[in-house]
Amino acid sequence: MFLHRQVFRRLNSTFVPRHVFPDYRIALTDFKGHQMRAIQRFQQLLPQLNLLLELRDSRAPISTRNVIFDDLMVNRRGGNTKRLVLYTKSDLCPKETIEKLRVWHSELGDEFMTLDSRSARDVRNLIKILEWKYDQTIEQTLGHVEGNEGLPLGYRILVAGMPNVGKSTLVNTLRFVGAAKTHNLSESVHGSVSHKRRKVAKTGGQAGVTRATSECIRIADHRGGIYLYDTPGVSLPGRVTTREKMLSLSQCGCVKNNLVDPIIQADYLLYIMNLQNPAAYDQYTKGLPTNNVYKVLAGVGKATGIKDDNGAAIHWIDKWRQGARQTKQKISFDVETLLDDESFSYKDLVARELEQLGPWLSSVPQDGQKSAGQRLSKQALKAKNSNQLFNL
Numbered sequence: 001m002f003l004h005r006q007v008f009r010r011l012n013s014t015f016v017p018r019h020v021f022p023d024y025r026i027a028l029t030d031f032k033g034h035q036m037r038a039i040q041r042f043q044q045l046l047p048q049l050n051l052l053l054e055l056r057d058s059r060a061p062i063s064t065r066n067v068i069f070d071d072l073m074v075n076r077r078g079g080n081t082k083r084l085v086l087y088t089k090s091d092l093c094p095k096e097t098i099e100k101l102r103v104w105h106s107e108l109g110d111e112f113m114t115l116d117s118r119s120a121r122d123v124r125n126l127i128k129i130l131e132w133k134y135d136q137t138i139e140q141t142l143g144h145v146e147g148n149e150g151l152p153l154g155y156r157i158l159v160a161g162m163p164n165v166g167k168s169t170l171v172n173t174l175r176f177v178g179a180a181k182t183h184n185l186s187e188s189v190h191g192s193v194s195h196k197r198r199k200v201a202k203t204g205g206q207a208g209v210t211r212a213t214s215e216c217i218r219i220a221d222h223r224g225g226i227y228l229y230d231t232p233g234v235s236l237p238g239r240v241t242t243r244e245k246m247l248s249l250s251q252c253g254c255v256k257n258n259l260v261d262p263i264i265q266a267d268y269l270l271y272i273m274n275l276q277n278p279a280a281y282d283q284y285t286k287g288l289p290t291n292n293v294y295k296v297l298a299g300v301g302k303a304t305g306i307k308d309d310n311g312a313a314i315h316w317i318d319k320w321r322q323g324a325r326q327t328k329q330k331i332s333f334d335v336e337t338l339l340d341d342e343s344f345s346y347k348d349l350v351a352r353e354l355e356q357l358g359p360w361l362s363s364v365p366q367d368g369q370k371s372a373g374q375r376l377s378k379q380a381l382k383a384k385n386s387n388q389l390f391n392l
């Protein structure tokens with residue numbers, strides 16, 4: 001192993017990674033009917049909400065950011081609702097990405113926090129922030145905090161984000177930590193939470209586990225209570241997706257995992273690893289970096305006994321999707337995190353995407369009305385969805 005690493009270091013100086021990913025044709029959206037219903041519900045709930053907790057996967061902070069929430073908040077419908085961005089899966093995220101997030105969010109004057117949604121310690125800190133934000137809201141609306149019982153409906157939060165970013169996991173941990181505080185229950189020694197007993201929201205490694213917005217869930221007793229709604233993940237409409245975004249989303253498990261060919265997905269993983277840290281796969285290539293995905297898959301096949309390339313690709317991708325706990329390496333799935341501040345402006349990206357989205361949200365029907373998609377006959381809708389390539 002020691003020798004392998006030495007060889008790797010020597011060759012690494014001459015290895016040239018690809019700087020452009022091939023122009024493969026892949027599906028450009030995974031938007032579904034229940035997500036449209038979720039957006040309708042957001043619009044109904046917004047006027048009575050105090051905070052939007054927008055979750056993004058910290059391994060893909062650009063791809064898992066959904067411009068629909070910007071449009072909801074920034075442009076017109078947010079009212080007095082504030083927003084706090086939470087980057088989940090911080091346990092799997094490279095430190096350099098967190099530095100980037102600091103720079104990007106300071107460009108916009110936006111608030112954000114990184115956390116592991118399963119960690120009681122991180123979630124306890126989040127609850128403190130939510131209580132403090134509640135106090136601030138009371139001060140702004142009622143003028144004073146001391147002796148005030150709180151807002152009539154308590155402090156109301158909507159938890160939203162792309163599919164599979166960890167919304168239900170966070171809701172469960174918030175519930176557990178809140179209940180532990182109220183009833184003086186002890187948490188596990190390591191500060192992680194066993195969801196077996198207090199799970200209120202279904203979780204899973206696949207996109208689209210939550211299909212409907214939950215009822216209001218009480219998570220803390222502060223000043224009459226802090227309440228939240230868990231919501232289904234909302235994907236990006238085709239007009240604001242790109243090929244790289246879909247590959248990155250697929251790598252995080254935010255779109256159905258049969259949407260992208262496993263070999264193409266594995267090639268993207270190799271491409272992004274080569275730009276950051278080819279040592280992340282050196283166990284499969286005897287420490288030699290390569291741009292040839294089949295060489296890596298042959299190594300995966302040898303190590304696991306999986307005979308075909310497709311199976312080896314699925315195994316390798318999935319290991320990284322779940323977090324590659326065995327390897328201790330951390331990889332960002334978004335190329336933007338690798339660019340310097342001269343080459344990439346977060347603020348410009350947000351403005352550009354809002355422009356690309358245009359009046360899309362205005363065309364989302366209010367409750368009771370049918371959307372263009374719903375008005376199509378069932379057969380036509382099935383045909384439209386089967387190629388997954390339409391621009392909504």
Ligand SMILES: Nc1nc2c(ncn2[C@@H]2O[C@H](COP(=O)(O)OP(=O)(O)OP(=O)(O)O)[C@@H](O)[C@H]2O)c(=O)[nH]1
Pocket residue numbers: 088089090091092115116117118162163164165166167168169170202203204205206207208209210211231232233234322323
């Ligand atoms: N390592 C790690 N895994 C996490 C974290 N948060 C969630 N997960 C895992 O990510 C997967 C998806 O979590 P969910 O809570 O079901 O995600 P969701 O956003 O509710 O998904 P949808 O219902 O599809 O919208 C699960 O396997 C979780 O265990 C985290 O902070 N760190």
